[in-house]
Each structure stands twice: as structure tokens, then as C-alpha cells.
Amino acid sequence: xxxxxxxxVLMIIVVLLIIPILMPYEALGTQMIIWGLLALGYNILYxxxxxxSFGHAAYFGLGAYATGIIxxxxxxxxxxxxxxxxLVACIGAVVIGFLCLRRRGIYFALLTLAxxxxxxxxxxxxxxxxxxxxxxxxxxxxxLELPGLxxxxxxxxxxxxxxxxxxxxxxxxxxxxxxxxxxxKVLQGIRENEKRARALxxxxxxxxxxxFILSGAFSGLAGALHTLYISFVGLEQLYWETSGKIxxxxxxxxxxxxxxxxxxxxxxxxxxxxxxxxxxxxxIVLGPIFVLCVMFFPQGIWGTIREFTERFSGSPPRKG
Amino acid sequence: MFGIPLNMLxxxxxxxxxxxxxxxxxxxxxxxxxxxxxxxxxxxGALYMWGAYVGLLCMGYFGxxxxxxxxxxxxxxxxGMAVEYFFxxxxxxxxxxxxxxxxxxxxxxxxxxxRILFGTTGxxxxxxxxxxxxxxxxxxxSFPLYRLFVIVVTALVILFLWLFLEKTNVGLIIRGGTRNSxxxxxxxxxxxxxxxxxxxxxxxxxxxxxILAAPMRGVYPEMGIAMLVECFVVTVVGGMxxxxxxxxxxxxxxxxxxxxxxxxxxxxxxxxFIAMAVVLLIKPSGLFGISGLLE
Numbered sequence: 001x002x003x004x005x006x007x008x009v010l011m012i013i014v015v016l017l018i019i020p021i022l023m024p025y026e027a028l029g030t031q032m033i034i035w036g037l038l039a040l041g042y043n044i045l046y047x048x049x050x051x052x053s054f055g056h057a058a059y060f061g062l063g064a065y066a067t068g069i070i071x072x073x074x075x076x077x078x079x080x081x082x083x084x085x086x087l088v089a090c091i092g093a094v095v096i097g098f099l100c101l102r103r104r105g106i107y108f109a110l111l112t113l114a115x116x117x118x119x120x121x122x123x124x125x126x127x128x129x130x131x132x133x134x135x136x137x138x139x140x141x142x143x144l145e146l147p148g149l150x151x152x153x154x155x156x157x158x159x160x161x162x163x164x165x166x167x168x169x170x171x172x173x174x175x176x177x178x179x180x181x182x183x184x185k186v187l188q189g190i191r192e193n194e195k196r197a198r199a200l201x202x203x204x205x206x207x208x209x210x211x212f213i214l215s216g217a218f219s220g221l222a223g224a225l226h227t228l229y230i231s232f233v234g235l236e237q238l239y240w241e242t243s244g245k246i247x248x249x250x251x252x253x254x255x256x257x258x259x260x261x262x263x264x265x266x267x268x269x270x271x272x273x274x275x276x277x278x279x280x281x282x283x284i285v286l287g288p289i290f291v292l293c294v295m296f297f298p299q300g301i302w303g304t305i306r307e308f309t310e311r312f313s314g315s316p317p318r319k320g
Numbered sequence: 321m322f323g324i325p326l327n328m329l330x331x332x333x334x335x336x337x338x339x340x341x342x343x344x345x346x347x348x349x350x351x352x353x354x355x356x357x358x359x360x361x362x363x364x365g366a367l368y369m370w371g372a373y374v375g376l377l378c379m380g381y382f383g384x385x386x387x388x389x390x391x392x393x394x395x396x397x398x399x400g401m402a403v404e405y406f407f408x409x410x411x412x413x414x415x416x417x418x419x420x421x422x423x424x425x426x427x428x429x430x431x432x433x434x435r436i437l438f439g440t441t442g443x444x445x446x447x448x449x450x451x452x453x454x455x456x457x458x459x460x461x462s463f464p465l466y467r468l469f470v471i472v473v474t475a476l477v478i479l480f481l482w483l484f485l486e487k488t489n490v491g492l493i494i495r496g497g498t499r500n501s502x503x504x505x506x507x508x509x510x511x512x513x514x515x516x517x518x519x520x521x522x523x524x525x526x527x528x529x530x531i532l533a534a535p536m537r538g539v540y541p542e543m544g545i546a547m548l549v550e551c552f553v554v555t556v557v558g559g560m561x562x563x564x565x566x567x568x569x570x571x572x573x574x575x576x577x578x579x580x581x582x583x584x585x586x587x588x589x590x591x592x593f594i595a596m597a598v599v600l601l602i603k604p605s606g607l608f609g610i611s612g613l614l615e
């Protein structure tokens with residue numbers, strides 16, 4: 001199975017390229033890759049560094065709100081809006097990450113949750129900035145342009161899918177580079193045994209912080225793209241159920257695998273789409289699936305498939 | 321003080337005390353379960369909410385608040401024990417994140433089940449006739465009788481729990497298990513029975529908190545969500561696994577919330593998190609925390 005690791009990025013790109021054809025409607029495909037990107041960012045922290053965050057709605061929401069607010073207030077260009085979203089999410093991750101990383105293990109998870117809830121309540125109170133409970137509306141959707149060269153309207157379902165696809169490919173290439181680098185190996189070393197990593201001379205606190213910020217940045221990017229996609233930011237994007245959704249996607253797909261988050265986001269949203277056609281109470285179906293996942297398949301869909309294939313091919317286990 | 325009359329201030333102190341008592345009931349359960357089993361019970365908020373709904377059913381069935389007050393903790397504790405026996409137990413010794421994820425998934429199912437059975441809108445929950453009306457304190461301020469009742473009941477429960485943990489043999493085993501469960505097992509004690517019991521007690525307390533809070537806060541499917549997060553904050557501030565910490569920090573944060581809603585009402589939802597950030601910066605292990613416990 002070595003070829004999957006070597007060509008894993010290429011394979012995801014090919015799969016994502018044809019997703020709009022496979023889906024019942026393009027918008028579902030767009031949802032999938034935006035949430036896939038979010039789960040990918042989350043996976044840096046949970047899957048690779050072994051830090052369970054229960055508050056990733058914070059960076060998704062910060063990115064979403066920052067992009068929305070700056071587009072409304074300044075009518076700046078598309079890329080400036082997205083950059084603002086990523087930047088603000090980064091700043092949020094720097095501050096919250098610093099505070100949360102003062103504790104480890106379970107406490108860390110509870111702290112990330114508490115700080116995300118704090119942002120949620122702040123956004124609900126600060127109506128002049130965020131629009132409060134009804135959400136941030138009427139966000140302009142600027143065209144993709146290079147002044148004097150070209151200007152394209154990207155807001156048709158298929159065009160927007162490929163616009164997001166561009167960002168996802170870029171993120172995948174960057175992340176693959178990072179996770180395969182010595183830095184990425186240290187992250188996994190911290191996940192397996194933090195004390196040993198520290199004994200080897202790594203400043204594990206600094207590295208965990210960097211991983212936190214990196215994870216926040218990609219989540220912020222997903223938030224910014226989501227804002228452009230629906231021209232709206234809902235307060236519930238900051239709510240803890242969003243954090244839970246991200247976590248469940250990563251868990252379903254396979255934490256600590258490169259493919260996993262996309263598979264998780266895809267399967268999750270596809271199931272949600274199918275089940276909600278029958279009942280609005282779709283958690284009653286998905287909930288038991290997650291209970292089974294935690295109890296019997298903690299490596300998720302992709303992790304289980306990989307373990308299965310490796311057992312039969314006899315090659316040494318690899319992360320990929 | 322800041323132009324706020326004394327009677328309002330006193331009223332708010334008592335309101336904070338009631339809120340603090342609910343915090344304490346939930347935080348003690350969380351803390352006991354965490355201390356002995358090292359499981360963060362994410363379903364605690366959902367069990368609190370179920371406590372209120374089961375209370376509603378009991379009231380309809382028996383028509384008697386006092387009987388419901390006894391039945392609800394037993395039912396919810398029973399559900400908690402079933403969750404421990406059939407699900408959580410299978411994950412001991414694995415990654416400590418798994419029970420957290422499991423109870424999270426269970427809480428989603430529990431919330432959704434209530435939405436299906438009872439609908440998404442809330443229900444009122446009337447306090448028993450005996451406890452309606454209010455008590456006048458020296459002509460200074462009057463306070464609802466039911467809320468005073470909540471303070472007294474919770475104080476009694478905490479007292480009994482403390483006596484149980486400090487003075488009985490089973491309490492000794494629980495305290496020993498929190499320090500070193502392997503050692504307790506070496507002494508020939510079947511600790512899995514103690515785990516089951518502690519899970520039952522902890523979740524039963526959550527059910528009691530649910531029915532006690534119902535007449536004050538109403539009954540609706542999401543009532544446990546914000547409460548759960550706030551109780552996490554209480555346990556983090558108090559120090560997980562510490563009973564004293566849960567009591568002190570629950571009462572303290574109850575006062576902080578109610579005072580903030582008097583002076584800066586907009587910040588009342590946020591202040592608890594700010595308090596937590598401050599405590600963490602000064603003393604990362606919490607006020608009474610044992611540093612290094614499951615870190």
C-alpha cells in the first residue's frame with residue numbers, strides 16, 4: 001500500500017475533482033469539501049498531535065465572521081477578505097491556544113470548549129459587530145479578479161466548487177509537506193509519547209502551540225470560504241454543536257490519517273442529507289453510529305480500511 | 321454600593337447561592353466520576369435534562385412532588401449505571417479520550433430522543449403548592465420559598481455525601497480508589513462494583529439537580545447544554561477530583577454570575593469563562609486540584 005502514501009495527495013485531488021459529478025447536487029459537494037478542509041485542519045491537532053480540542057467552532061466562526069465583517073465594512077477584494085478571515089482565526093488560536101495549553105489531557109479538551117463558548121456568547125451580545133442572534137446578513141460576494149487583467153463571477157454552484165477546490169488542493173499540498181517534514185514527525189512523536197519527545201530535546205509546548213495555530217488557520221480558511229459560499233454567517237457556527245460536528249467527522253473518517261477527514265466529512269454530510277429527507281431528527285440515527293465507531297472502530301473508516309489492507313499486503317504499517 | 325440598594329444586593333446574593341447549589345450538585349457528580357474512573361461524563365448535562373423530564377412524567381403520574389423528588393434520582397442514577405455497565409466499562413484502560421467521545425455521542429442521542437418524545441418546545445414545571453409564595457427577611461427583601469428549599473435540600477445532600485465519603489467503609493474505598501485504584505484492587509476489593517456505584521451516585525445527583533432546577537428554569541431539551549459547559553468550568557476552577565473544590569468553586573462561581581448580572585448584565589454569560597482564565601493563569605491545577613491527575 002506504499003503507493004497510497006506516496007500518491008495520497010494526488011488521489012484525493014482526483015477524487016475531489018469528480019465529486020460534483022457524483023453528488024446529487026453541486027452544493028452538497030461544496031459543503032463536503034469546505035467541511036473536509038475544516039476537519040483536515042482539526043486533524044492536525046487531534047489526529048496528528050493527539051490534542052483533543054472540543055472548541056474548533058471558535059476558529060471556524062472567527063474566520064467566518066472576520067471575512068463577513070470586513071467584506072461588509074470595507075468592500076475589499078475577495079482574497080483580502082479571505083486573508084482577513086485566516087489572520088483573525090490565527091490570532092484567536094494564538095491567544096486561546098496559549099491559555100488552553102497550560103493544561104493537558106482532559107482539562108485541555110474542557111478548556112477549548114469553554115473558550116469557544118465564551119466567543120459564542122460574546123458574538124451573541126456584540127450585535128453591532130456580528131448581527132447577534134439572527135446572524136450576519138447581506139455579505140457582498142466580490143468577483144475573483146486581478147485588477148486590469150480579469151474579473152470572474154464565481155458564484156454559480158459549479159464555479160464555486162472549483163474555487164474552493166483550488167484552496168483545498170493548495171492546503172493539501174502545504175499540509176502534506178508539513179506533516180511529512182521533521183516537524184510533522186515531531187507532532188506525531190508528541191502524540192505517541194510527549195515525555196520522550198521532550199527528553200529528546202524538543203520544546204514540546206512550543207510545538208503544540210504551533211500545531212494549535214496551524215490547525216486554527218486552516219479552520220479559519222474553511223470559515224472564510226463558508227461565508228463567501230452562503231453570503232451569511234450564523235451564530236450557530238460558533239456553537240459547541242459545530243465543534244462536536246467537526247470532531248465527529250474526524251472520528252468517523254479516521255483521526256491521524258491524511259484521507260480520513262475528507263472521508264469523514266463526506267460520509268457525515270451525505271448521511272445527513274439522506275436521513276434528513278426522512279426525519280428532522282437525524283441525530284437519532286447518527287448518534288448510535290458514533291457510539292459504535294468509538295467502541296469498535298476508533299480508527300474510523302479510513303483507519304480501519306488501511307489496517308485491513310496492510311494486514312493482507314504484509315507491508316509495514318505507515319501513516320498516510 | 322454603586323447606587324444599588326441593599327435589598328437588591330441581598331436578593332442577588334441568595335439568587336447566586338441557588339445557582340451555586342445547582343452547580344455544586346452537578347459538579348460533585350462530575351468530579352466524583354472523574355476522580356475515581358477518570359472519565360469526563362459528557363452526558364451529565366443530558367442526564368440533568370432527563371431528570372427534569374422524568375420529574376415532569378412523575379408529576380403527571382403520581383401528582384406528588386415529594387415522591388418525584390425521590391424517584392427521579394433513582395431513575396436517572398439507574399440510567400447512569402446502565403451507561404457505565406454496558407458502554408463506558410468497555411473502554412477502561414484505553415485512550416482516556418474515548419469515554420469522553422462515547423458519552424458525548426450518548427448525550428446527542430439523549431437530547432434527540434427527548435425532542436422526538438416531548439417536542440422541541442419547553443414545558444413549565446410548577447413548584448408544589450406548599451412551597452409557593454416567598455419569605456420576608458426583616459422587611460429588607462423577600463425571597464421565593466421554593467428557592468430557599470433548593471438551598472436547604474442541596475446543603476443536606478452535600479452533608480450526607482460528605483458523611484458517606486468520610487465516615488463509612490465504602491466511602492473509604494472510594495477515596496482510596498481516587499488516590500490509587502490499583503492498590504485498592506490489590507487489597508482484594510472488587511473495584512468495578514464501586515465504579516458502578518459511583519457512576520450511579522454521580523448521575524443520580526445530576527437527575528436531582530434537574531428536577532430541582534425545573535421549577536426555576538423551565539424544562540426544555542437544550543437545558544443541559546449550557547449547564548454542562550458551566551459545570552466543566554466549575555470543576556476546572558475547583559480542581560477535578562476534589563469534592564471540596566467542587567463545593568467551593570460552585571458556590572463562588574454562582575456568586576460571580578449573579579453579581580455580574582446585577583452590575584453588568586450583558587457580561588453575565590461570559591464572566592464565568594473570564595474567571596476560569598484568570599484562575600488558570602494563576603494556578604493551573606485549579607483551586608483544590610491535585611496537579612498531575614490524568615494530565
